[in-house]
Amino acid sequence: MMPVSPFKLSGVLWVLAWRNLWRNYRRTLIMLTAIAVGVWAMIFLTAMMRGMVDDMVRGSTSTLLGHVQLHHPQYRDDPNIVNSMPPPSTSLQQALNSESVVAWTTRVRVPAVISSERETTGITLVGIDPESERPLSFIAHKITEGRYLESPNDRGVILGKRLVDKLETRLGKRVVLMSQDPDNNVVDRGFRVVGIYRSDPSMIEEQFAFVGRTTAQGFLHMGEQISEVEVLGSDYRQAKSLAVPLRQTANNETVPIEVLSWTEIDRYLGSMLPMMDGFVLVWIIVVFTALSFGLVNTLAMAVFERVREIGLMQALGMKPQAIMLQVLFESIFLLVIGLVIGNLSAWLTILPLQSGIDISVVAQGLEMGGMSSMLYPSLQIEDMILATVVVLLLGMGASLLPAWRAARLDPIKALTKH
Amino acid sequence: MSAVTCQGLVKRFQQGDQTIYGLDHVDLSVAEGGFLCLSGPSGSGKTTLLNAIGGLDKPDQGSITIAGCCIDALSKGQLADMRLSNIGFVFQAYNLIPVLSARENVEFVMQVQGLSASERRQAADDILREVGLQGLEDRRPAQLSGGQQQRVAVARAIVSKPALVLADEPTANLDSHTAEQLMNLFVELNVKHKVTFIIATHDTRVMEYAKRLIRMVDGKIVEDEIR
Numbered sequence A: 001m002m003p004v005s006p007f008k009l010s011g012v013l014w015v016l017a018w019r020n021l022w023r024n025y026r027r028t029l030i031m032l033t034a035i036a037v038g039v040w041a042m043i044f045l046t047a048m049m050r051g052m053v054d055d056m057v058r059g060s061t062s063t064l065l066g067h068v069q070l071h072h073p074q075y076r077d078d079p080n081i082v083n084s085m086p087p088p089s090t091s092l093q094q095a096l097n098s099e100s101v102v103a104w105t106t107r108v109r110v111p112a113v114i115s116s117e118r119e120t121t122g123i124t125l126v127g128i129d130p131e132s133e134r135p136l137s138f139i140a141h142k143i144t145e146g147r148y149l150e151s152p153n154d155r156g157v158i159l160g161k162r163l164v165d166k167l168e169t170r171l172g173k174r175v176v177l178m179s180q181d182p183d184n185n186v187v188d189r190g191f192r193v194v195g196i197y198r199s200d201p202s203m204i205e206e207q208f209a210f211v212g213r214t215t216a217q218g219f220l221h222m223g224e225q226i227s228e229v230e231v232l233g234s235d236y237r238q239a240k241s242l243a244v245p246l247r248q249t250a251n252n253e254t255v256p257i258e259v260l261s262w263t264e265i266d267r268y269l270g271s272m273l274p275m276m277d278g279f280v281l282v283w284i285i286v287v288f289t290a291l292s293f294g295l296v297n298t299l300a301m302a303v304f305e306r307v308r309e310i311g312l313m314q315a316l317g318m319k320p321q322a323i324m325l326q327v328l329f330e331s332i333f334l335l336v337i338g339l340v341i342g343n344l345s346a347w348l349t350i351l352p353l354q355s356g357i358d359i360s361v362v363a364q365g366l367e368m369g370g371m372s373s374m375l376y377p378s379l380q381i382e383d384m385i386l387a388t389v390v391v392l393l394l395g396m397g398a399s400l401l402p403a404w405r406a407a408r409l410d411p412i413k414a415l416t417k418h
Numbered sequence B: 001m002s003a004v005t006c007q008g009l010v011k012r013f014q015q016g017d018q019t020i021y022g023l024d025h026v027d028l029s030v031a032e033g034g035f036l037c038l039s040g041p042s043g044s045g046k047t048t049l050l051n052a053i054g055g056l057d058k059p060d061q062g063s064i065t066i067a068g069c070c071i072d073a074l075s076k077g078q079l080a081d082m083r084l085s086n087i088g089f090v091f092q093a094y095n096l097i098p099v100l101s102a103r104e105n106v107e108f109v110m111q112v113q114g115l116s117a118s119e120r121r122q123a124a125d126d127i128l129r130e131v132g133l134q135g136l137e138d139r140r141p142a143q144l145s146g147g148q149q150q151r152v153a154v155a156r157a158i159v160s161k162p163a164l165v166l167a168d169e170p171t172a173n174l175d176s177h178t179a180e181q182l183m184n185l186f187v188e189l190n191v192k193h194k195v196t197f198i199i200a201t202h203d204t205r206v207m208e209y210a211k212r213l214i215r216m217v218d219g220k221i222v223e224d225e226i227r
């Protein structure tokens, strides 16, 4: 007769593992709870951390960063007016109107000085096309007094609340914007304050003054030139691949154009993503390590209680490998049930929090880091898969020790144990 | 050819500072189709000898051959295979897997042997009927009396018609009627299927069935009577 491989035996081994699991149901329930809570903690906290990073990145990308930017190659070193570029050519426009681009706009963005009757301060002057700007940045949605710009030719200026306070001016008053034209001549022009915006974080309010793009081009003597094209895709994580076709097209233009994703423009913020992935993995492993002690102990107890049966099975001709598999199967049951409960409960607890958690109590400090006072947990299927795979694989690894011990039991000692 | 050959078996146990001879230079050869009873007082080494023959416990000295195959140097896994394909066991106590029903306990060995589900079920139900447990197939060991449990164990030991059955006090928990039934079953298997039996017992009713009766004292064979 051919000896049967332990794997062909798995039917009876699964049955044994399952029934043995419920012999000490209290211990099993405790272990299941521990695994479920651990997995829940892995996923829940990860979703919170992801939510924070999402918030930081969204905040930044909507603050005139976007997902991809196109500029003159020297613009980032020196955002001077001489480092401007022509508006997108027909072929570039075609690329910008492709499927993967959600929205794009052109801007003038130069350093300038703003003066009221009382104060003078340095700012960044941003000339926008109000309609195409709307989906890209915060400005259209954050006007708290007055109005948004009506066209690229609008003659008004929109200032942040904090800048208005600093300049001791108000809605309807005039301010003077001063900068350089491409020939290094000082140019200035008066603007009426037509709108006031608030922003989160509020330091932005002191930085940007928004005017119509055509108006800006006119008073700065730029002709059709612009400072940048900003592009928005559907997912900030995909910005790099969004940049690829745009870069290809830009390389064929008559003038040099630099195409960069937001991760390349804001390297600090861009490094948050891989850093987060690392954090998530470390967190999952830390929680798992705590769990693994309980798991190994539970299995060791289960084996210890069944020493005689294990001896009996060996005496009846069951091979050590099959004994080992039986313990591993028991561990798989524990892990899989615990993982299902953990994943489900994480999902169920995060679901009602999708509309955001108010963390304004602690937000004072957080705002410095560029975060808003609402936290939107972000449940990523990849994180759930990662937690599941790590727990399953490492869990089985940890179970090898008690399984191996069970397989090494001496059948006769086991049988005669009283 | 002999079913079992033991040569110069020695097994020592340490009890405190005393060395006890579980087996003291035992030589034994059991013919195929033999029906042998090991008798002797408690502690005389009967169980130790059965365990050594079954490859459950390695003797300190000596050599054992089962069905022409020397088992001295076999690994744990090989011994398990040897038991699976050659030997049916009935232990003195603690015979059944508690989480399996009577039928599943009987099926267990066949499952490990790789028989199909229908074959297993048929064979298990037949043998359980033969040992008088019809209707109790789905009970777990805890729901059976000691005698019933023992019969399940016997059923499991003989269900796959092994060449050799090692039984340690198989009638210890049985009433005389059931004991007689069981012994008749053993005899039938012995006669019809040429199954070799080695039965350790101090039950005189059992000894009456023996074709060969061996008496052990202090790990030594002191009498060997062929009838």
Ligand SMILES: Nc1ncnc2c1ncn2[C@@H]1O[C@H](COP(=O)(O)OP(=O)(O)O)[C@@H](O)[C@H]1O
Residues within 6 Å of the ligand: A416, B013, B014, B015, B020, B021, B022, B040, B041, B042, B043, B044, B045, B046, B047, B048, B049
């Ligand atoms: N694991 C063991 N450790 C120590 N002594 C043992 C062990 N197993 C058996 N013995 C001793 O070996 C002797 C023979 O035991 P055993 O074979 O069980 O006798 P029997 O089955 O004839 O009653 C006894 O004295 C017993 O105490």
Ligand SMILES: [Mg+2]
Residues within 6 Å of the ligand: B046, B047, B048, B092, B168
């Ligand atoms: Mg005994």
